Amino acid sequence: MNETVHGEVTAVAAATGSNDPEVALAAVAALRGLVEVLEALNVEHARAEGWSWEAIATRLGVTKQAVHKKYVGRRFRLGRSR
Amino acid sequence: MIDRLTDHARRVLDLAEEEASRFRHRYVGPEHVLLGVLREGASGAAELLRARGMELEAARSGLGRLAEQGVVASPALSDAELLSMLGIDLDAVRQRTQRTFGSQAVAQATREATRARRRGVGRVAWTPLCGPPFLAKRVVGLAHRQAGAFGSVGIGPELLLLGVLDDISEPWPRCMSNRWRRRLLAYVDLPADYRGAARPLLEAFGVDRAELRDALVAQVGEVPR
Numbered sequence: 216m217n218e219t220v221h222g223e224v225t226a227v228a229a230a231t232g233s234n235d236p237e238v239a240l241a242a243v244a245a246l247r248g249l250v251e252v253l254e255a256l257n258v259e260h261a262r263a264e265g266w267s268w269e270a271i272a273t274r275l276g277v278t279k280q281a282v283h284k285k286y287v288g289r290r291f292r293l294g295r296s297r
Numbered sequence: 298m299i300d301r302l303t304d305h306a307r308r309v310l311d312l313a314e315e316e317a318s319r320f321r322h323r324y325v326g327p328e329h330v331l332l333g334v335l336r337e338g339a340s341g342a343a344e345l346l347r348a349r350g351m352e353l354e355a356a357r358s359g360l361g362r363l364a365e366q367g368v369v370a371s372p373a374l375s376d377a378e379l380l381s382m383l384g385i386d387l388d389a390v391r392q393r394t395q396r397t398f399g400s401q402a403v404a405q406a407t408r409e410a411t412r413a414r415r416r417g418v419g420r421v422a423w424t425p426l427c428g429p430p431f432l433a434k435r436v437v438g439l440a441h442r443q444a445g446a447f448g449s450v451g452i453g454p455e456l457l458l459l460g461v462l463d464d465i466s467e468p469w470p471r472c473m474s475n476r477w478r479r480r481l482l483a484y485v486d487l488p489a490d491y492r493g494a495a496r497p498l499l500e501a502f503g504v505d506r507a508e509l510r511d512a513l514v515a516q517v518g519e520v521p522r
Contacts, residue, residue: 260398
């Protein structure tokens with residue numbers, strides 16, 4: 216993130232008002248997109264490290280059924296070709 | 298599919314993405330590929346477009362007018378900007394994630410997260426980790442098909458432009474309008490009936506598509522295979 220973009224953003228944010236739902240909701244959506252991918256990658260990594268669903272769920276603060284339902288059967292090729 | 302693109306064509310697609318962010322668009326469409334061809338500039342395709350009055354600057358202002366008319370999206374904040382408002386440095390997150398897990402795993406996780414799944418848990422329209430949605434996939438696919446027809450090994454800017462023209466003339470299959478796609482289009486501020494804006498852009502310059510296509514075909518036929 217460079218200075219100019221930062222400057223622009225503050226300008227836009229100031230222009231729209233930092234409480235503009237249009238901007239705020241879009242920011243939340245972007246954040247959720249980020250979270251989903253990070254969660255998937257880290258759950259997969261934990262499984263590869265031999266973590267149980269229960270341990271993963273405890274750390275994530277959800278039930279083990281929830282994590283299992285969401286991530287069972289997924290396989291990412293972690294760490295290959297970067 | 299992407300691996301048959303020549304260096305010039307890859308550069309065209311990179312520039313298309315740059316043009317999209319220049320317009321503060323949250324997607325890359327065929328209209329940006331057109332601008333990419335013009336900005337790359339060295340190809341016969343760019344030559345043909347310029348000969349028909351489409352200089353880069355003129356084409357940019359043409360697309361700007363289309364944005365004002367609401368044919369394409371109007372300027373919006375990028376994901377990086379939105380996240381920086383929350384104090385998150387997207388570039389840093391992306392670099393760190395790719396270093397930790399590898400870019401292939403990140404790409405896979407991205408596909409999983411944005412794919413329609415049976416139970417629909419944890420599904421998002423898009424994730425900021427992988428750049429803007431590339432809505433000109435069919436352009437590349439059609440360029441690929443033409444490469445087969447011409448028996449050429451590489452896909453250069455000429456074939457990409459041919460792909461843009463075919464993308465305009467080929468009817469869209471019904472499956473291209475599903476719920477997931479409509480949601481993605483809405484997410485990047487596009488109307489649900491968006492089919493790429495290369496057509497209105499070319500029409501704004503009075504380009505005869507059939508004639509341009511013939512000229513391109515003649516040119517591709519001359520390129521050594």
